[in-house]
Structures are given as structure tokens and as C-alpha cells.
Amino acid sequence: MKVINIKDIKSNIGLEVKINGWIYNKRSSGRIVFLVLRDGTGFLQCVVEEDNVDVNTWNVVNCLSIESSVSLVGILVKHPKNEEIELKTKSILVIGSSKDYPITKKEHGPEFLFENRDLYLRSKTPWAILRIRDQIFRSITNFFYEEGFIRFDSPILQPTSCEDTTQLFEVKYYEEVMYLTQSGQLYLEAGIMSFGKAYDFGPVFRAEKSKTRNHLSEFWMMDAEMAFYDQEMNEDIQEKMVKRIIKDVLDNCELELNILERNTTILERCIKEQFIRIKHKEAKRICKEVLNIQNVVELDDMSTEEEIALGNYFQIPVFIEDYPMAVKSFYMKKYVDMDGVERAKNADLIAPEEGREIIGGSQREDDYEVLKAEIMKRNYPIEKYEWYLNIRKYGSVPHSGFGLGLERMVRWITGVHHIRETIPFPRTTIINKP
Amino acid sequence: MKVINIKDIKSNIGLEVKINGWIYNKRSSGRIVFLVLRDGTGFLQCVVEEDNVDVNTWNVVNCLSIESSVSLVGILVKHPKNEEIELKTKSILVIGSSKDYPITKKEHGPEFLFENRDLYLRSKTPWAILRIRDQIFRSITNFFYEEGFIRFDSPILQPTSCEDTTQLFEVKYYEEVMYLTQSGQLYLEAGIMSFGKAYDFGPVFRAEKSKTRNHLSEFWMMDAEMAFYDQEMNEDIQEKMVKRIIKDVLDNCELELNILERNTTILERCIKEQFIRIKHKEAKRICKEVLNIQNVVELDDMSTEEEIALGNYFQIPVFIEDYPMAVKSFYMKKYVDMDGVERAKNADLIAPEEGREIIGGSQREDDYEVLKAEIMKRNYPIEKYEWYLNIRKYGSVPHSGFGLGLERMVRWITGVHHIRETIPFPRTTIINKP
Numbered sequence: 034m035k036v037i038n039i040k041d042i043k044s045n046i047g048l049e050v051k052i053n054g055w056i057y058n059k060r061s062s063g064r065i066v067f068l069v070l071r072d073g074t075g076f077l078q079c080v081v082e083e084d085n086v087d088v089n090t091w092n093v094v095n096c097l098s099i100e101s102s103v104s105l106v107g108i109l110v111k112h113p114k115n116e117e118i119e120l121k122t123k124s125i126l127v128i129g130s131s132k133d134y135p136i137t138k139k140e141h142g143p144e145f146l147f148e149n150r151d152l153y154l155r156s157k158t159p160w161a162i163l164r165i166r167d168q169i170f171r172s173i174t175n176f177f178y179e180e181g182f183i184r185f186d187s188p189i190l191q192p193t194s195c196e197d198t199t200q201l202f203e204v205k206y207y208e209e210v211m212y213l214t215q216s217g218q219l220y221l222e223a224g225i226m227s228f229g230k231a232y233d234f235g236p237v238f239r240a241e242k243s244k245t246r247n248h249l250s251e252f253w254m255m256d257a258e259m260a261f262y263d264q265e266m267n268e269d270i271q272e273k274m275v276k277r278i279i280k281d282v283l284d285n286c287e288l289e290l291n292i293l294e295r296n297t298t299i300l301e302r303c304i305k306e307q308f309i310r311i312k313h314k315e316a317k318r319i320c321k322e323v324l325n326i327q328n329v330v331e332l333d334d335m336s337t338e339e340e341i342a343l344g345n346y347f348q349i350p351v352f353i354e355d356y357p358m359a360v361k362s363f364y365m366k367k368y369v370d371m372d373g374v375e376r377a378k379n380a381d382l383i384a385p386e387e388g389r390e391i392i393g394g395s396q397r398e399d400d401y402e403v404l405k406a407e408i409m410k411r412n413y414p415i416e417k418y419e420w421y422l423n424i425r426k427y428g429s430v431p432h433s434g435f436g437l438g439l440e441r442m443v444r445w446i447t448g449v450h451h452i453r454e455t456i457p458f459p460r461t462t463i464i465n466k467p
Numbered sequence: 468m469k470v471i472n473i474k475d476i477k478s479n480i481g482l483e484v485k486i487n488g489w490i491y492n493k494r495s496s497g498r499i500v501f502l503v504l505r506d507g508t509g510f511l512q513c514v515v516e517e518d519n520v521d522v523n524t525w526n527v528v529n530c531l532s533i534e535s536s537v538s539l540v541g542i543l544v545k546h547p548k549n550e551e552i553e554l555k556t557k558s559i560l561v562i563g564s565s566k567d568y569p570i571t572k573k574e575h576g577p578e579f580l581f582e583n584r585d586l587y588l589r590s591k592t593p594w595a596i597l598r599i600r601d602q603i604f605r606s607i608t609n610f611f612y613e614e615g616f617i618r619f620d621s622p623i624l625q626p627t628s629c630e631d632t633t634q635l636f637e638v639k640y641y642e643e644v645m646y647l648t649q650s651g652q653l654y655l656e657a658g659i660m661s662f663g664k665a666y667d668f669g670p671v672f673r674a675e676k677s678k679t680r681n682h683l684s685e686f687w688m689m690d691a692e693m694a695f696y697d698q699e700m701n702e703d704i705q706e707k708m709v710k711r712i713i714k715d716v717l718d719n720c721e722l723e724l725n726i727l728e729r730n731t732t733i734l735e736r737c738i739k740e741q742f743i744r745i746k747h748k749e750a751k752r753i754c755k756e757v758l759n760i761q762n763v764v765e766l767d768d769m770s771t772e773e774e775i776a777l778g779n780y781f782q783i784p785v786f787i788e789d790y791p792m793a794v795k796s797f798y799m800k801k802y803v804d805m806d807g808v809e810r811a812k813n814a815d816l817i818a819p820e821e822g823r824e825i826i827g828g829s830q831r832e833d834d835y836e837v838l839k840a841e842i843m844k845r846n847y848p849i850e851k852y853e854w855y856l857n858i859r860k861y862g863s864v865p866h867s868g869f870g871l872g873l874e875r876m877v878r879w880i881t882g883v884h885h886i887r888e889t890i891p892f893p894r895t896t897i898i899n900k901p
Contacts, residue, residue, distance in 0.1 A: 040615075053695045055660070056862075072663055073617075073659070073662040073664065073694065074615065074663060100861045101862050102862035102863060128862075128863070129833070129862045129863030129864055130862070132860075132861075152657075152857065152861065154657060154658060159661070163661075163662070164617060164662075166618075167618045178605060181508065183597065183598060184601045185601075186891055188894060189623075190672075190684070190685055190899070192899055202638050202639070202640065204638050204647065205637055206684075207674070207676070207896055211899070213638065220891065223585035223586075223588060225507070227507065227589045228594070228598075229506055236623045236670070242641070251622060251624050260507065420585045420901035421585075421901070423585065425563070427563075427565040428489045428535050428536035428562075428565045429562070429563035430487070457620055457621065457622070458621070458654060462641055465624070465626055467626070467855075
């Protein structure tokens with residue numbers, strides 16, 4: 034007997050097969066029972082007719098409860114009308130029973146679902162979201178391999194913080210104190226002096242007390258750095274990567290996108306058309322004059338409202354370039370514009386459809402003295418950055434890099450509302466079970 | 468002018484090219500200077516002859532110091548005698564100078580090298596090791612994709628410990644205490660009830676005070692779990708994966724293995740021949756009777772000495788199966804052998820060449836009552852395992868899984884002695900800089 038997965042039913046039509054899985058749904062219609070079987074690779078309607086099975090099997094089917102694990106044997110046939118493939122079931126073996134499965138057809142609140150996240154994972158929506166997450170992870174790693182990057186795992190435990198110290202989680206590390214990483218970027222910059230192009234992709238942590246749909250305390254971040262890259266090349270490779278991610282998801286995740294009822298019109302446009310690139314100054318002007326947003330502050334960061342409005346306005350990802358240095362990080366390469374404003378050679382990439390910032394990147398300051406002066410100006414402890422400054426002391430090169438928050442990207446591509454849906458076991462100020 | 472990487476020199480012989488990189492080595496011989504250029508993708512000899520360059524370039528070359536970053540232009544030629552490709556240099560542009568680079572040709576102690584890990588990364592040995600690490604990571608992710616696994620990121624911050632509580636790092640998490648993960652396995656077991664086959668691959672943490680060449684406080688662990696898999700299928704897929712990793716490294720990392728002077732005889736054997744599978748009881752007998760090891764304790768774990776001796780004896784990886792349950796984890800499926808000893812349906816995979824344990828795996832206990840009794844027997848706090856027990860309550864299935872420590876695998880394949888060499892920035896009780 035051939036044991037197959039549901040993803041392979043098309044190539045097995047007409048054959049008798051065995052499929053292992055769980056009962057996802059069940060409805061009866063007199064002498065016929067319709068089961069929906071799930072096996073991790075997909076969902077399959079299995080028809081059990083009283084006339085076609087023995088008494089024992091018929092009794093088993095009638096007692097079968099949701100989420101029981103089973104081994105089904107039957108013949109794969111095409112439904113005469115809708116062309117869908119289903120299993121004409123011959124026999125059922127119950128492997129593990131399931132009594133009073135707590136997640137039922139009735140609407141549960143998110144609190145209940147996330148307190149039972151270990152079970153809620155079995156439902157169609159999380160299944161579809163986390164499979165798209167897997168595809169996005171895979172697209173990113175494949176992309177970097179093809180582009181000649183080396184994976185370089187930055188350390189999670191770091192002796193110093195990168196920037197904002199208020200959001201750090203402290204760890205008692207033997208007799209010392211260390212901090213959970215907020216970004217691997219500084220380490221990666223040392224890495225590319227050996228490998229040329231490198232990326233890391235691991236968990237990062239922010240002790241952020243805000244309870245919004247945008248924040249997780251633990252999430253996965255991809256950092257990439259490239260030697261001999263300026264900011265224009267940096268944006269080129271980001272655009273290429275985002276297009277690749279979207280294309281892979283559209284090509285490989287049709288079932289998942291259908292389950293999520295994702296309208297893919299804009300995603301399809303993102304593959305075909307060039308992303309927009311505008312200066313921060315112009316972005317602020319559009320917000321004020323075209324989008325009529327109140328209280329636009331020209332030399333400030335982009336607000337949530339402004340990011341969402343710009344995304345809706347362009348309907349395609351937009352690089353917002355050259356933020357005022359005052360609102361950006363010390364390591365960014367800077368210049369003084371015609372109005373005398375110190376600006377960064379950077380860009381944030383804003384996604385449409387309320388995706389907001391999905392990538393932040395910049396050219397990095399490669400001049401030892403300029404970088405040192407910036408660190409001093411910000412009153413950061415200079416002795417902690419000695420090793421980082423050394424990167425500019427021994428064969429400094431122009432280099433650039435960017436960071437992508439995996440969950441932000443998954444949320445945009447899947448179109449789900451709350452970021453907690455995009456990671457298997459979310460960690461926030463309220464949800465940390467199990 | 469074509470800008471190329473050193474990895475692509477073969478397809479550019481006879482052409483004038485530009486290569487960006489760093490000066491790795493330099494020696495003079497009268498009117499000729501030999502430079503070794505590195506660019507992250509490889510190393511290239513560049514010949515500068517006084518007669519072939521202008522006075523300015525010749526002066527630049529003579530002042531050029533180790534680790535300066537440069538842009539070289541020249542013609543790629545094959546050396547008439549040894550067939551090696553080299554660059555006949557025409558011009559040199561210095562991008563970033565490098566004065567008194569601290570890592571010189573003289574022997575430095577490991578303390579010095581790891582205090583300057585950010586610079587030491589640029590040396591040939593770390594470059595080669597970490598590129599093989601990248602290849603192993605890639606082999607694993609490709610393998611799992613081809614085998615139908617979904618990547619499932621287990622949480623790093625966990626409310627409870629899995630087993631050994633003495634090696635946990637504590638994190639102050641808002642008003643609570645959480646712990647850094649030691650393994651994602653328990654979460655992954657919940658995951659496969661949705662996805663069938665899943666793996667995670669992230670950092671794990673052990674507060675281990677021992678200062679040996681085998682221990683890191685932070686390292687990367689891959690956990691895989693498979694529904695409807697027994698222990699035999701579990702060992703089959705592990706063997707297939709290890710063979711795939713070795714084949715990929717041998718196929719793609721010739722330069723790196725040469726730099727490390729790795730004798731690959733045994734690795735080549737590992738691809739062709741079946742791994743050994745023996746019972747723990749038999750392994751202990753061999754240790755005692757064949758290998759004449761003193762003080763072999765039959766019902767104990769395998770000692771370091773025993774693991775190394777068995778690896779040397781078989782000269783190929785060996786699965787040691789069915790350890791006494793008393794020395795193994797609570798979640799393993801157990802049985803009572805003919806001597807009345809409670810044993811686990813498990814296997815540790817021991818690598819030859821002092822690689823020691825590279826994989827640990829087992830079938831998992833799928834019976835609710837049996838698992839509950841084992842947790843009670845070990846005096847673990849049962850309320851913390853309620854969710855984990857639930858996996859056996861709703862459609863339990865036979866399932867198995869295994870864990871692979873990335874650094875242990877990298878150490879074996881590269882043949883380096885100390886585990887700290889196998890990760891970009893090692894974290895131990897003594898080395899945590901930068």
C-alpha cells in the first residue's frame with residue numbers, strides 16, 4: 034500500500050493509497066459522512082459511504098471526533114462536478130483519539146486562541162501564515178546564496194547595547210551582565226571585512242511595553258551588509274530581494290493565500306513595476322500638501338500615519354531616502370544638504386497596504402574620525418565602540434547594509450492584521466504561553 | 468572595466484579586470500612585488516613589476532601595508548609553470564590605509580586572537596571554517612526543504628525549563644522571569660501536529676561553567692520532529708542528512724578544506740558506506756572487551772573516552788541505540804528489555820575522528836498516561852507540562868525527532884580542535900569580546 038501526503042494527490046488519482054493525518058472537520062448526511070483530513074501538507078475531503086464500508090468502519094466513522102489522528106485507506110477520485118480530488122474511503126484506523134478538543138467552530142477570542150497557541154497552530158489560518166513564513170525564510174536564504182553572501186551568525190548575548198538602552202533585556206551571565214541582541218549589524222560589519230558580503234538571521238529582542246499590533250518582544254531579524262556597496266546599490270539589492278520573496282510566495286503558496294483570502298493585486302504589481310524612490314523631504318511635502326496630513330514635522334521621523342498614507346498613495350513599496358541625521362542612528366553615513374541639514378545616506382522601505390516599514394538600511398560611515406566624532410557627540414561610551422571603530426582603522430571600505438524584520442514582512446505578504454499571528458509562539462507583554 | 472570577484476577568475480583569463488579587496492600578504496623580490504589579495508570570495512596572487520607600472524603606482528605598492536583596502540586593475544594570466552591564475556597588475560588605488568595591523572605573521576596565542584576576534588576573522592583559517600559553516604547551514608536547510616519539512620521557529624524566551632535547571636540563564640522579562648532556551652524540541656512537537664514535519668534552527672544557551680574545548684554558552688541548534696515516524700525512520704533520515712552535508716562540503720569547499728589541511732579520507736567513506744547501528748549494551752561490551760577501556764559502567768551514559776574510542780574503532784559514524792532510560796530524558800519512548808532494564812527508543816550518533824556526539828534523537832513518548840507518570844516520577848512540576856501533555860490528548864501520533872549542534876558538526880567536518888573556532892563570536896565563561 035502506497036503511503037502518500039495530501040500534497041501529492043494529483044499524481045495518484047485512481048490509485049488506492051493510505052494517508053495519515055488528523056480529522057479537521059466532519060459532517061454527516063444520512064448514509065454518507067464527509068471528513069476533512071489534514072496531514073500537514075494540505076487538506077483533503079474524504080467520503081465515507083455506509084454502503085461501501087464494513088459495519089465496523091461505519092461505526093468508527095460515526096464516533097470519530099475532531100482532531101483524532103487516523104490512518105485512512107481509499108481510492109483517490111476526481112469529483113465529477115467540481116473537479117476536486119477526494120478520497121473514496123475504504124477503511125479507517127484510529128491512531129489517537131481526541132475528546133473535547135477545546136477549539137471549536139464557534140468564534141473564539143484571540144486571548145483564548147493564544148493561551149492555547151499549541152493547539153491553535155493546527156487551525157487553517159495559522160497553518161497558512163506559518164507556511165508562508167517558511168517560504169519567505171527560504172526565499173531570503175536562497176537569494177543571499179545566489180548573490181554570494183555568507184551566513185554569519187552574530188552573537189545573541191552582547192556585552193554592550195547598540196543604541197537605545199531602555200529597551201534592553203538583561204541577562205545574568207556568570208559573574209557579568211550581558212544583554213540580548215537588538216541587532217547583529219555591528220558584528221556583521223566586522224564580518225564583511227572578511228567575507229565581502231554577509232547576512233545574519235536570528236532572534237532579536239526589544240523590551241517594548243507598548244501593546245500594539247506592531248510589536249513583539251522577541252522577533253526574527255535579517256541583517257545584511259555588503260563591502261564596496263554605496264546606498265544606491267544597497268537599494269537595488271533590497272528591491273531585487275523583495276521582488277524575489279513576493280514572486281516565490283505567489284508561485285508556491287496559492288493554497289495558503291486562498292485560505293487567507295489575500296487579494297494579490299498589489300503584490301503582483303510589486304513584481305512587475307519599479308519601486309518608488311523619493312527623498313525624505315519630498316515624502317514630507319507629499320504628506321502635507323497632497324495627502325493633507327495634519328501636523329507634518331519636516332525634520333522629524335516618518336509617523337505611523339504618514340507611512341500608512343504614503344503606502345496607500347503609491348500602492349507599491351517606496352524607498353524614503355535621506356532622513357535627517359538627528360532622527361537616525363550614529364553609524365549612518367551623513368552629508369549636509371543644500372539647506373544646511375545634516376542627512377543620512379539611508380532609506381526606509383515602506384510597504385503599501387499598511388505594511389509600513391519593512392526594511393531599514395543605509396550606507397555606513399567609513400571614516401574613522403567622522404564616526405568617532407558622532408559617537409562622542411551622542412555621548413555613547415566610546416571605549417565600548419573601540420572594536421567597531423577599528424573596522425575603519427584597518428582597510429576601511431565604503432559599505433552598506435539593511436535589516437528586515439521577518440514578522441513585518443510576513444504580516445504584509447499574508448495580509449493579517451496583528452503581528453502575533455506571524456510567529457509560532459509570540460512573546461509580548463501579555464502573551465507568553467506556553 | 469569589468470569588476471569581478473576572485474571566485475570568478477577562471478572565466479576571465481586574458482581579460483583586464485578590476486578587483487576590490489584587502490592586501491593579505493606582500494613580499495618583494497627586487498623589481499617585482501607579489502601581493503596576495505583577498506576579497507571575501509578567495510585569494511589571488513597579484514604581480515606588480517616595476518617595468519610594467521608607472522612611477523606613482525610603484526611608489527604606492529612599496530608603501531602598501533597589510534590589510535589596506537585596494538582596487539586593483541590588471542590582466543588575469545595563467546602562470547606558465549604551475550597553471551595558477553594570477554593578476555598582472557597595471558594600477559592600484561588605495562581605498563583605506565591600514566597602519567600597524569595587530570595580527571602579524573608571528574604566532575599569536577588564542578587569547579590574543581579571540582580578544583581581537585573582529586580582526587582575526589579576516590585570517591585564512593577562520594575564513595575557511597566559517598565558510599564551511601555556511602555550507603553546512605545551507606545543506607541542512609536545503610535538505611529539509613526537499614524532505615517536506617517546514618521551518619518552525621521555537622521561542623527563545625521560555626517560561627519553563629525543559630530538563631536541567633542548573634544550566635539555565637535567567638532573563639528579567641518585564642515583571643516576570645523567563646529563561647533562555649536550551650532546546651526548542653517541546654514546542655516543535657506541538658508544531659508537527661499542524662505541519663507533519665518541522666524543524667527549528669536557532670541559538671540555544673547553556674550556563675556551563677566547564678572550560679573545555681567542547682563547550683559554548685551560546686550555540687546554534689537544529690531540532691527536527693516528524694509525525695508518524697518511528698526510531699528506525701528517524702535514524703534513516705539522520706543518516707541521509709549527514710551524508711548530504713558531507714557530500715556538499717566535499718563538492719563545494721575544496722579551497723576551504725585545503726586551507727585547513729583536512730584529510731578527507733574518512734569523510735569520503737562516510738558518503739559511500741552505511742553508518743553502523745549498535746545497541747548501547749553492545750557498545751559498552753565493545754568498550755570493555757575489545758577496546759579494553761577501564762571502568763566501563765554498563766548502565767551509564769557513554770563517557771567521553773568511550774565515545775572517542777568507538778569513533779576511532781568504527782571509523783564511520785555509529786548510532787548507539789537504546790540507552791538506559793535512567794540516563795536519558797523524560798520525553799523518550801521507553802520499553803523494558805529482556806534483562807528488565809528500562810531503555811529508551813533512542814540513538815546518539817557518534818562521529819569518528821573525535822567528533823563525538825553530533826546528533827541525539829529518539830522516538831517520543833506518545834502515550835498520555837505513560838508520559839505523565841514519567842514526569843511525576845522525576846518530580847518535574849506537572850502543571851508546567853500540561854500543554855506538552857495535551858499533544859498526547861488530542862490525536863496523539865507516534866513521532867520522533869533529533870537535535871544537531873551546528874558547532875559540533877562544523878568542528879568535526881573542518882577537523883579543528885576547539886569549538887570556539889566554529890562560531891563568529893564565541894561566548895564562553897572567558898571569551899565574550901567584543
